[in-house]
Amino acid sequence: KQEVTQIPAALSVPEGENLVLNCSFTDSAIYNLQWFRQDPGKGLTSLLLIQSSQREQTSGRLNASLDKSSGRSTLYIAASQPGDSATYLCAVRGGGGSNYKLTFGKGTLLTVNP
């Protein structure tokens, strides 16, 4: 069974700081890994998708890396802003015998203080 762990569970930083969120997964036989953002009472917004053959993806101030063999991914947020405050979820597709269902971590609750 695929399991996804996210560290830390919560993070509070001052505005402008660079930060790293961590994600690990137990079965490296994945097709891709996604980072999502979830605002309170809202659904999930996809931030970055890294295919299994890729090492990283970038979008604006966000950079996600993938080390498939070691089962790890990081999400780097540069120059954080209060608007970045949200829960960040990591999800993998595949592994654990599943071809298409996403397996999510519990998320990291990020608070960026003005």
Place this chain on the structure above:
Amino acid sequence: GAGVSQSPRYKVAKRGQDVALRCDPISGHVSLFWYQQALGQGPEFLTYFQNEAQLDKSGLPSDRFFAERPEGSVSTLKIQRTQQEDSAVYLCASSYRTASDYNSPLHFGNGTRLTVT
């Protein structure tokens, strides 16, 4: 509409009642997923539809849970004889391509928050 629409946004049910949750996917999307997100947890897979066919229902917690998508567009998740442990946010997601297109992006709705008292 432009995105995945779910209704109602909030539902309070007394233990033992039946509930029905609706999902309107993006028009033309082939794939439709239901996920359950308990408080403080990540979403967990419930079931998957490709058009009107339910190809995987392995995540449904019990036989009290039933999902359908009769015409390959709108889907309904029904929970019979609700229990307190059913309290969660139920998320619907759709995708333009079939689930075998592993890199096809999923579009999530805002979810239905179910509270069973």
